[in-house]
Amino acid sequence: MLRRTVLIAAALGLAAIGATGVQAKSLDEILSDGTIRIGINPNFPNMSTRNDSGEWEGFDIDIGNAIASKLGVEVEWVPTETPQRVPFLVSDRIDLSLGALTRNSERAKLIDYTVPLHTEVLAVLATDKIDGNSWQEFNKEGVTLANMRGNWTVGWIEENMPNVELELVDTLADTVRLVGQGRADAIVENIDFFMAFTENYPDVKWRVVENPIFVAYCAIGVAQGNDNLIEVVNIILHDLHSSGMVNDTWEAHYGAPMLRKVEPNPYF
Numbered sequence: 001m002l003r004r005t006v007l008i009a010a011a012l013g014l015a016a017i018g019a020t021g022v023q024a025k026s027l028d029e030i031l032s033d034g035t036i037r038i039g040i041n042p043n044f045p046n047m048s049t050r051n052d053s054g055e056w057e058g059f060d061i062d063i064g065n066a067i068a069s070k071l072g073v074e075v076e077w078v079p080t081e082t083p084q085r086v087p088f089l090v091s092d093r094i095d096l097s098l099g100a101l102t103r104n105s106e107r108a109k110l111i112d113y114t115v116p117l118h119t120e121v122l123a124v125l126a127t128d129k130i131d132g133n134s135w136q137e138f139n140k141e142g143v144t145l146a147n148m149r150g151n152w153t154v155g156w157i158e159e160n161m162p163n164v165e166l167e168l169v170d171t172l173a174d175t176v177r178l179v180g181q182g183r184a185d186a187i188v189e190n191i192d193f194f195m196a197f198t199e200n201y202p203d204v205k206w207r208v209v210e211n212p213i214f215v216a217y218c219a220i221g222v223a224q225g226n227d228n229l230i231e232v233v234n235i236i237l238h239d240l241h242s243s244g245m246v247n248d249t250w251e252a253h254y255g256a257p258m259l260r261k262v263e264p265n266p267y268f
Helices: 002-017 027-033 059-069 082-092 152-160 172-180 191-200 227-242 246-255
Strands: 035-040 074-079 096-101 111-127 144-148 164-168 184-189 206-208 214-223
Touching: 027 227, 035 059, 035 082, 035 172, 035 214, 059 074, 059 246, 082 111, 082 164, 082 214, 096 111, 111 172, 111 191, 111 246, 144 152, 144 172, 144 191, 152 164, 152 184, 152 227, 164 172, 172 184, 172 191, 184 191, 191 246, 214 227, 227 246
Parallel strands: 035 074, 035 096, 144 164, 144 184
Antiparallel strands: 096 214, 111 184, 111 206, 111 214
């Protein structure tokens, strides 16, 4: 998920430090070594997390394994915290970066992207207990929004929805719990990551406000100039999107379809 300004600034600063004289592994070198190094966020269920056996699982893990299988190589998983994603690519510590890497112009000055892998939809998750067909209609006195401490969306809400009350908790599950138990009215966030937790409250009539606030596109990060690797991964992603594998995998891990699917385009 996005943490915007602070994390981007930290990533850009670290990347600039490690950018001198480092050459990324080419596709030929990856194939010769028989291993591809994929950066994953170690604290991001249901993207990537360790199960009770200590093995990695999640959406990113399934996607990374599918890419490696198509390449005919093994995966080396590299735990990569959110602000480390760009620096790890620039310093050749990873070959690909997953972890909901949102495309933006600042990162694009330092790394390249594949075609989009998935989307993040900033939208409103509410129930039938409250009316409203746009996020603006929720910006009124008497409305309480649930959110997580430290999320960039807290600042967005304070700036754009000044009339609401905010109730802050520490986890995705706790955020949904507030609304499910009637202690908050709605959530304004990257809603895709919250949908699985609504299944804990089957008696609640959940609804996503149809018109999103905005849609961000998350791609796979690659070191600048590694054009052959990008080209091959793009072809693999086209196949995974076309077969339905990406959307099916998303729904399996998040309990609901992607709110805005990525449409495969062979000319991208």
